[in-house]
Amino acid sequence: LVVFTVSILLVVATLLFGPEVKGAKRWITILGINIQASESLKPAFVVLVAWLFAESAKRPEMPATSMALGLLLMTVTLLVLEPDFGQTMLILMVWGTLFFIAGMRMIWVFGLMGAGAVGLFGAYMMVPHVAGRIKRFMDPASGDTFQVDTAMEAFTHGGWFGQGPGEGTVKRILPDSHTDFVFAVAAEEFGIILCLALLALFAFIVIRALSRAYASEDMFARFAAAGLAIMFGIQASINMAVNLHLMPAKGMTLPFISYGGSSMISLAYGVGMLLALTRQRPRVEMESIGAANAAHGFA
Numbered sequence: 001l002v003v004f005t006v007s008i009l010l011v012v013a014t015l016l017f018g019p020e021v022k023g024a025k026r027w028i029t030i031l032g033i034n035i036q037a038s039e040s041l042k043p044a045f046v047v048l049v050a051w052l053f054a055e056s057a058k059r060p061e062m063p064a065t066s067m068a069l070g071l072l073l074m075t076v077t078l079l080v081l082e083p084d085f086g087q088t089m090l091i092l093m094v095w096g097t098l099f100f101i102a103g104m105r106m107i108w109v110f111g112l113m114g115a116g117a118v119g120l121f122g123a124y125m126m127v128p129h130v131a132g133r134i135k136r137f138m139d140p141a142s143g144d145t146f147q148v149d150t151a152m153e154a155f156t157h158g159g160w161f162g163q164g165p166g167e168g169t170v171k172r173i174l175p176d177s178h179t180d181f182v183f184a185v186a187a188e189e190f191g192i193i194l195c196l197a198l199l200a201l202f203a204f205i206v207i208r209a210l211s212r213a214y215a216s217e218d219m220f221a222r223f224a225a226a227g228l229a230i231m232f233g234i235q236a237s238i239n240m241a242v243n244l245h246l247m248p249a250k251g252m253t254l255p256f257i258s259y260g261g262s263s264m265i266s267l268a269y270g271v272g273m274l275l276a277l278t279r280q281r282p283r284v285e286m287e288s289i290g291a292a293n294a295a296h297g298f299a
Helices: 002-017 037-058 064-081 085-101 106-126 128-138 146-158 182-215 219-243 261-278 283-298
Strands: 028-030 033-035
Touching: 002 028, 002 037, 002 064, 033 261, 037 064, 037 085, 037 219, 037 261, 064 085, 085 219, 146 182, 146 219, 182 219, 182 261, 219 261
Parallel strands: none
Antiparallel strands: 028 033
């Protein structure tokens, strides 16, 4: 809760005092350090929503689902005002997945899908750069596709085994080669073999975390671990899909590969919580925790 509250305050401060870069306010400088508060907001949001869904399952009389929906609307509103539609889409997908895991009704599934479609259509109609990205993705001849074309050239130039460490040339002309398109740089220098290895590694982390979450007897640990694992997997998938021109550009970093202090700290924080939530505990310890929670509730 503390991390979430501080992150929300930093996002508000960014909107009020942050510099505008390329039409967006996403960064704020504090004590000489550039901070992207939306990065730290993501894992804290997931854990807080997981707690609310767990409480809703334990105490049906508690309006936890409505509170979770309120947190979603507040968070999405702030991200849209920046604007940061990549993070907004990630938050919506993770929240919807957690809501589904928590046992929402099918009417909510169709309602959320409809709301997402309406939001995407609204962004397409009202936000020029979103419309431009979608148009360029659907019809490359309709605008500048230099970044995507250069990234695809990097994959072609790298082949199966790559050109060797530091021998890539496409990265010299590829904008954001150290962040959004680092996957293409890795493909050129280390080949498709490394790309497949990274894909397998990310998939193993997500599947292993979901397996441990499913085996957990604690409802909160189950929801939180599943949410953090899904967020990790979706972020990696979006970055790789953008590099391969499978979806419009979103400005999403590749976990633990892309350069970026705020992103790296946020991912480390999220994975650290994931490890803490999924670690194996002796049954005696779990029973003592349950007894302590019961005593606290009784008090």
